[in-house]
Amino acid sequence: MKMERMIGILSILLQKERVTAPELARRFEVSRRTIQRDVESLCQAGIPLVTAQGAGGGISIMEGYRMDRTLITAPEMQAILAGLRSLDSVSGTRRYAQLMEKLSPETTDLIPGGAHMLIDLSSWYKSDLAPKIELIQGAIEQSRVIQFNYFSPKGETQRTIEPYYLIFQWSSWYVWGWCRTRQAFRLFKLVRMNGLAKGALFEPRPVPLPDLSAERVFVPRYPVTVVFRPEYQWRLVEEYGAGSFTRQEDGSLHFAGVFPDETSALSWLLTFGDGAEVQEPPELREKLAQLGRWLQQKYERRD
Numbered sequence: 001m002k003m004e005r006m007i008g009i010l011s012i013l014l015q016k017e018r019v020t021a022p023e024l025a026r027r028f029e030v031s032r033r034t035i036q037r038d039v040e041s042l043c044q045a046g047i048p049l050v051t052a053q054g055a056g057g058g059i060s061i062m063e064g065y066r067m068d069r070t071l072i073t074a075p076e077m078q079a080i081l082a083g084l085r086s087l088d089s090v091s092g093t094r095r096y097a098q099l100m101e102k103l104s105p106e107t108t109d110l111i112p113g114g115a116h117m118l119i120d121l122s123s124w125y126k127s128d129l130a131p132k133i134e135l136i137q138g139a140i141e142q143s144r145v146i147q148f149n150y151f152s153p154k155g156e157t158q159r160t161i162e163p164y165y166l167i168f169q170w171s172s173w174y175v176w177g178w179c180r181t182r183q184a185f186r187l188f189k190l191v192r193m194n195g196l197a198k199g200a201l202f203e204p205r206p207v208p209l210p211d212l213s214a215e216r217v218f219v220p221r222y223p224v225t226v227v228f229r230p231e232y233q234w235r236l237v238e239e240y241g242a243g244s245f246t247r248q249e250d251g252s253l254h255f256a257g258v259f260p261d262e263t264s265a266l267s268w269l270l271t272f273g274d275g276a277e278v279q280e281p282p283e284l285r286e287k288l289a290q291l292g293r294w295l296q297q298k299y300e301r302r303d
Contacts, residue, residue, distance in 0.1 A: 005030070006038050009059075010047060018058040021051075129173060132190050135198060136175050139163050145199040146175075151192045153263070157181065160199065161188065164207045176210045185210070220258035224265050225280040228253040232275050262287070 005028050012019055012027075024035045039059060043049050048062035139146050140163050147160045161177035168174075172189055179186040187210055228236065230251045236244055245255040259265040262284060269276050269288070278285045 006042055009035070009038055010042060013049070013059065013061050018052075018056075018060040020058040024059070129190055132193060132196055133166060133173065135196060136163055136166055136190075139198045140166070142198075143202055143204055145180075145202050146177075146196060147199050148188075148193040148196040150188060151194070159188070161186070162202045162205070164204075165210070167210065167212065169212050176207075178205060178207075220260065222259045222261050222265055223280070224257060224259060224269075224278060224284060226255045226257075226269065227277045227279060228255060228272065229275045232272060235272075 008028065009024060012024070021032045021035045021039075025032045028035070039049055039051070049059055050062050051057070051059050136146060138144075143162075145160050146163050147158070150157050150159045158181075160180045161175070162180070163175050163177040165176040166173065167176055167187070172191065174187050174189055176185065176187050178184070179188075185208065227248070228245070230247075230253060233245075233253060236253060236255060240255075240257060244257065245253040248254055259268070265284065266287065269278065269284075270291075278288060
Protein backbone atom coordinates (compact mmCIF):
# COMPACT_ATOMS: atom_id res chain seq x y z
CA MET A 1 0.00 0.00 0.00
CA LYS A 2 1.07 3.58 -0.58
CA MET A 3 2.07 4.55 2.96
CA GLU A 4 4.19 1.44 3.50
CA ARG A 5 5.81 1.94 0.08
CA MET A 6 6.68 5.56 0.87
CA ILE A 7 8.25 4.50 4.18
CA GLY A 8 10.18 1.91 2.21
CA ILE A 9 11.48 4.45 -0.30
CA LEU A 10 12.60 6.77 2.47
CA SER A 11 14.31 3.91 4.31
CA ILE A 12 16.26 2.95 1.19
CA LEU A 13 17.33 6.55 0.57
CA LEU A 14 18.59 6.77 4.14
CA GLN A 15 20.84 3.81 3.43
CA LYS A 16 21.94 4.48 -0.18
CA GLU A 17 23.27 7.68 -1.75
CA ARG A 18 21.08 7.40 -4.82
CA VAL A 19 18.56 4.98 -6.31
CA THR A 20 16.83 4.97 -9.70
CA ALA A 21 13.08 4.96 -10.29
CA PRO A 22 13.25 1.69 -12.30
CA GLU A 23 15.09 0.03 -9.40
CA LEU A 24 12.42 1.16 -6.92
CA ALA A 25 9.66 0.08 -9.32
CA ARG A 26 11.14 -3.42 -9.54
CA ARG A 27 11.66 -3.65 -5.79
CA PHE A 28 8.10 -2.63 -4.92
CA GLU A 29 6.50 -4.26 -7.99
CA VAL A 30 4.76 -1.10 -9.21
CA SER A 31 5.10 1.18 -12.23
CA ARG A 32 7.65 3.98 -12.59
CA ARG A 33 4.76 6.43 -12.65
CA THR A 34 3.63 5.17 -9.24
CA ILE A 35 7.15 5.70 -7.87
CA GLN A 36 7.16 9.23 -9.29
CA ARG A 37 3.87 9.97 -7.52
CA ASP A 38 5.30 8.58 -4.27
CA VAL A 39 8.36 10.83 -4.63
CA GLU A 40 6.08 13.83 -5.18
CA SER A 41 4.09 12.90 -2.06
CA LEU A 42 7.30 12.66 0.01
CA CYS A 43 8.36 16.09 -1.23
CA GLN A 44 4.96 17.53 -0.27
CA ALA A 45 5.42 15.97 3.17
CA GLY A 46 8.63 17.98 3.64
CA ILE A 47 11.28 15.43 2.60
CA PRO A 48 13.56 17.27 0.12
CA LEU A 49 14.13 14.72 -2.65
CA VAL A 50 15.86 15.53 -5.93
CA THR A 51 16.08 13.61 -9.19
CA ALA A 52 18.94 13.67 -11.68
CA GLN A 53 18.71 12.51 -15.30
CA GLY A 54 21.25 10.61 -17.37
CA ALA A 55 24.09 8.27 -16.48
CA GLY A 56 24.71 8.15 -12.73
CA GLY A 57 21.39 9.87 -12.08
CA GLY A 58 18.55 8.85 -9.84
CA ILE A 59 16.63 9.91 -6.75
CA SER A 60 18.39 11.17 -3.63
CA ILE A 61 17.84 13.32 -0.55
CA MET A 62 18.91 16.91 -1.22
CA GLU A 63 22.51 17.69 -0.25
CA GLY A 64 22.60 19.67 2.98
CA TYR A 65 19.40 18.08 4.22
CA ARG A 66 20.79 14.59 4.31
CA MET A 67 19.71 12.74 7.46
CA ASP A 68 22.40 10.78 9.20
CA ARG A 69 21.77 7.11 8.44
CA THR A 70 22.81 6.31 12.01
CA LEU A 71 19.56 8.05 12.96
CA ILE A 72 18.01 4.58 12.83
CA THR A 73 20.01 2.19 14.97
CA ALA A 74 19.89 -1.59 14.80
CA PRO A 75 17.73 -1.88 17.96
CA GLU A 76 15.35 0.74 16.59
CA MET A 77 15.09 -1.11 13.29
CA GLN A 78 14.37 -4.29 15.23
CA ALA A 79 11.51 -2.47 16.95
CA ILE A 80 10.19 -1.34 13.55
CA LEU A 81 10.41 -4.91 12.30
CA ALA A 82 8.52 -6.19 15.34
CA GLY A 83 5.78 -3.65 14.77
CA LEU A 84 5.42 -4.62 11.12
CA ARG A 85 5.37 -8.32 11.95
CA SER A 86 2.62 -7.61 14.47
CA LEU A 87 0.45 -6.34 11.61
CA ASP A 88 1.09 -9.62 9.79
CA SER A 89 -0.25 -11.44 12.86
CA VAL A 90 -3.59 -9.68 12.29
CA SER A 91 -3.89 -10.17 8.54
CA GLY A 92 -2.50 -13.70 8.46
CA THR A 93 -0.23 -12.69 5.56
CA ARG A 94 3.49 -11.90 5.14
CA ARG A 95 2.83 -8.53 3.52
CA TYR A 96 4.85 -6.49 6.00
CA ALA A 97 7.62 -9.06 6.35
CA GLN A 98 7.98 -8.97 2.57
CA LEU A 99 8.07 -5.18 2.71
CA MET A 100 11.02 -5.28 5.11
CA GLU A 101 12.80 -7.76 2.88
CA LYS A 102 12.47 -5.25 0.04
CA LEU A 103 13.77 -2.42 2.23
CA SER A 104 16.93 -4.25 3.18
CA PRO A 105 19.90 -3.59 0.89
CA GLU A 106 22.20 -6.57 0.59
CA THR A 107 25.03 -4.97 2.58
CA THR A 108 23.13 -3.16 5.32
CA ASP A 109 23.76 -3.89 8.98
CA LEU A 110 20.63 -2.05 10.09
CA ILE A 111 18.47 -5.15 9.92
CA PRO A 112 20.20 -7.96 11.78
CA GLY A 113 18.97 -11.49 11.27
CA GLY A 114 18.09 -12.52 14.81
CA ALA A 115 14.81 -11.08 16.06
CA HIS A 116 14.35 -10.96 19.82
CA MET A 117 11.05 -9.07 19.99
CA LEU A 118 7.75 -10.63 18.91
CA ILE A 119 4.33 -8.94 19.01
CA ASP A 120 1.21 -10.91 18.18
CA LEU A 121 -1.92 -8.79 17.80
CA SER A 122 -4.17 -11.63 16.68
CA SER A 123 -7.20 -12.53 18.77
CA TRP A 124 -9.69 -15.35 19.20
CA TYR A 125 -11.63 -13.65 16.39
CA LYS A 126 -8.68 -13.59 13.97
CA SER A 127 -10.46 -15.39 11.12
CA ASP A 128 -13.32 -12.89 11.33
CA LEU A 129 -11.23 -9.77 12.00
CA ALA A 130 -8.67 -10.05 9.19
CA PRO A 131 -11.21 -9.64 6.33
CA LYS A 132 -12.83 -6.71 8.15
CA ILE A 133 -9.48 -4.97 8.59
CA GLU A 134 -8.60 -5.49 4.92
CA LEU A 135 -11.99 -4.17 3.77
CA ILE A 136 -11.84 -1.11 6.03
CA GLN A 137 -8.26 -0.33 4.97
CA GLY A 138 -9.41 -0.36 1.37
CA ALA A 139 -12.41 1.83 2.15
CA ILE A 140 -10.20 4.39 3.92
CA GLU A 141 -7.76 4.54 1.01
CA GLN A 142 -10.56 4.84 -1.55
CA SER A 143 -12.69 7.26 0.52
CA ARG A 144 -15.69 4.92 0.47
CA VAL A 145 -18.31 4.63 3.19
CA ILE A 146 -18.76 1.35 5.03
CA GLN A 147 -22.09 -0.10 6.04
CA PHE A 148 -22.76 -2.67 8.75
CA ASN A 149 -25.08 -3.91 11.48
CA TYR A 150 -23.75 -2.92 14.89
CA PHE A 151 -24.47 -4.71 18.17
CA SER A 152 -24.26 -2.65 21.37
CA PRO A 153 -25.79 -2.88 24.85
CA LYS A 154 -28.69 -0.78 23.52
CA GLY A 155 -29.47 -3.26 20.73
CA GLU A 156 -28.77 -3.78 17.03
CA THR A 157 -28.59 -0.81 14.64
CA GLN A 158 -27.67 -0.29 11.00
CA ARG A 159 -24.83 2.16 10.48
CA THR A 160 -23.18 3.94 7.58
CA ILE A 161 -19.91 5.70 8.39
CA GLU A 162 -17.11 7.52 6.63
CA PRO A 163 -14.02 5.64 7.91
CA TYR A 164 -10.78 7.51 8.68
CA TYR A 165 -8.66 5.51 11.14
CA LEU A 166 -8.20 1.86 12.08
CA ILE A 167 -7.18 1.69 15.75
CA PHE A 168 -5.81 -1.09 17.94
CA GLN A 169 -6.46 -0.23 21.58
CA TRP A 170 -7.47 -2.02 24.78
CA SER A 171 -6.62 -5.37 23.09
CA SER A 172 -9.30 -4.79 20.43
CA TRP A 173 -9.65 -3.29 16.95
CA TYR A 174 -11.81 -0.22 16.27
CA VAL A 175 -12.63 2.09 13.37
CA TRP A 176 -12.98 5.85 13.88
CA GLY A 177 -15.28 7.61 11.48
CA TRP A 178 -18.16 9.98 10.84
CA CYS A 179 -21.42 8.22 11.64
CA ARG A 180 -24.17 9.41 9.30
CA THR A 181 -26.82 8.10 11.69
CA ARG A 182 -25.58 10.08 14.71
CA GLN A 183 -24.07 12.93 12.66
CA ALA A 184 -20.90 12.79 14.75
CA PHE A 185 -17.54 11.06 14.93
CA ARG A 186 -17.80 7.69 16.65
CA LEU A 187 -15.59 4.74 17.57
CA PHE A 188 -16.85 1.30 16.52
CA LYS A 189 -15.55 -2.08 17.69
CA LEU A 190 -14.89 -4.44 14.79
CA VAL A 191 -16.01 -7.62 16.55
CA ARG A 192 -19.46 -6.08 17.05
CA MET A 193 -19.93 -5.55 13.30
CA ASN A 194 -21.87 -7.87 11.01
CA GLY A 195 -22.62 -7.66 7.30
CA LEU A 196 -19.75 -5.24 6.67
CA ALA A 197 -19.58 -3.86 3.12
CA LYS A 198 -18.11 -0.93 1.21
CA GLY A 199 -20.43 1.65 -0.28
CA ALA A 200 -20.33 4.89 -2.24
CA LEU A 201 -17.51 7.40 -2.46
CA PHE A 202 -17.51 10.31 0.00
CA GLU A 203 -15.76 13.65 0.20
CA PRO A 204 -13.29 13.52 3.12
CA ARG A 205 -13.94 16.06 5.87
CA PRO A 206 -11.57 17.50 8.52
CA VAL A 207 -11.03 14.73 11.06
CA PRO A 208 -10.21 15.24 14.75
CA LEU A 209 -8.03 12.56 16.28
CA PRO A 210 -10.00 10.39 18.71
CA ASP A 211 -9.37 10.83 22.42
CA LEU A 212 -8.44 7.27 23.38
CA SER A 213 -7.83 7.87 27.07
CA ALA A 214 -9.59 5.32 29.27
CA GLU A 215 -11.27 8.14 31.18
CA ARG A 216 -12.81 9.42 27.95
CA VAL A 217 -13.97 6.11 26.47
CA PHE A 218 -14.88 4.35 29.70
CA VAL A 219 -16.15 7.32 31.70
CA PRO A 220 -15.85 6.41 35.42
CA ARG A 221 -19.12 7.23 37.18
CA TYR A 222 -19.82 4.32 39.53
CA PRO A 223 -17.48 3.82 42.55
CA VAL A 224 -17.38 0.45 44.31
CA THR A 225 -15.51 -0.98 47.29
CA VAL A 226 -14.88 -4.72 47.37
CA VAL A 227 -13.02 -7.21 49.57
CA PHE A 228 -11.40 -10.13 47.69
CA ARG A 229 -9.98 -13.40 48.86
CA PRO A 230 -6.14 -13.52 48.68
CA GLU A 231 -6.05 -16.01 45.80
CA TYR A 232 -7.44 -13.33 43.47
CA GLN A 233 -4.46 -11.04 43.94
CA TRP A 234 -3.09 -11.98 40.49
CA ARG A 235 -6.26 -10.74 38.77
CA LEU A 236 -6.26 -7.41 40.54
CA VAL A 237 -2.59 -6.92 39.65
CA GLU A 238 -3.17 -7.92 36.04
CA GLU A 239 -6.29 -5.83 35.51
CA TYR A 240 -5.72 -2.79 37.72
CA GLY A 241 -2.12 -2.83 38.86
CA ALA A 242 -0.26 -3.72 42.04
CA GLY A 243 -1.31 -0.47 43.73
CA SER A 244 -5.04 -1.02 43.23
CA PHE A 245 -5.62 -2.78 46.57
CA THR A 246 -4.39 -2.97 50.16
CA ARG A 247 -3.84 -6.15 52.12
CA GLN A 248 -5.78 -6.39 55.37
CA GLU A 249 -4.69 -8.14 58.57
CA ASP A 250 -6.63 -11.31 57.71
CA GLY A 251 -4.95 -11.47 54.29
CA SER A 252 -7.99 -10.31 52.31
CA LEU A 253 -7.59 -7.61 49.66
CA HIS A 254 -9.39 -4.27 49.95
CA PHE A 255 -10.14 -2.81 46.51
CA ALA A 256 -11.69 0.56 45.60
CA GLY A 257 -12.40 1.29 41.94
CA VAL A 258 -14.68 3.25 39.64
CA PHE A 259 -16.68 1.74 36.77
CA PRO A 260 -18.65 3.31 33.92
CA ASP A 261 -21.95 2.02 35.34
CA GLU A 262 -23.58 -0.53 37.60
CA THR A 263 -23.88 -3.14 34.84
CA SER A 264 -20.16 -3.20 34.08
CA ALA A 265 -19.31 -3.43 37.80
CA LEU A 266 -21.80 -6.26 38.30
CA SER A 267 -20.53 -8.22 35.28
CA TRP A 268 -16.94 -7.97 36.50
CA LEU A 269 -17.75 -8.97 40.07
CA LEU A 270 -19.70 -12.06 39.00
CA THR A 271 -16.54 -13.50 37.39
CA PHE A 272 -15.09 -13.91 40.90
CA GLY A 273 -17.90 -16.14 42.15
CA ASP A 274 -17.88 -16.19 45.95
CA GLY A 275 -14.32 -14.78 46.02
CA ALA A 276 -15.51 -11.17 46.29
CA GLU A 277 -17.76 -9.33 48.73
CA VAL A 278 -19.09 -5.86 47.88
CA GLN A 279 -18.87 -3.29 50.68
CA GLU A 280 -20.19 -0.25 48.82
CA PRO A 281 -22.57 0.85 47.40
CA PRO A 282 -25.41 -0.82 49.32
CA GLU A 283 -27.68 -1.03 46.25
CA LEU A 284 -25.08 -3.17 44.47
CA ARG A 285 -24.94 -5.52 47.49
CA GLU A 286 -28.73 -5.84 47.34
CA LYS A 287 -28.72 -6.49 43.59
CA LEU A 288 -26.17 -9.29 44.02
CA ALA A 289 -28.25 -10.76 46.84
CA GLN A 290 -31.38 -10.68 44.65
CA LEU A 291 -29.49 -12.30 41.81
CA GLY A 292 -28.25 -15.03 44.14
CA ARG A 293 -31.82 -15.78 45.32
CA TRP A 294 -33.06 -15.86 41.72
CA LEU A 295 -30.29 -18.25 40.67
CA GLN A 296 -30.99 -20.52 43.62
CA GLN A 297 -34.69 -20.68 42.75
CA LYS A 298 -33.96 -21.30 39.08
CA TYR A 299 -31.52 -24.15 39.61
CA GLU A 300 -33.48 -25.80 42.43
CA ARG A 301 -36.62 -25.81 40.30
CA ARG A 302 -37.87 -29.29 39.41
CA ASP A 303 -39.93 -30.13 36.33
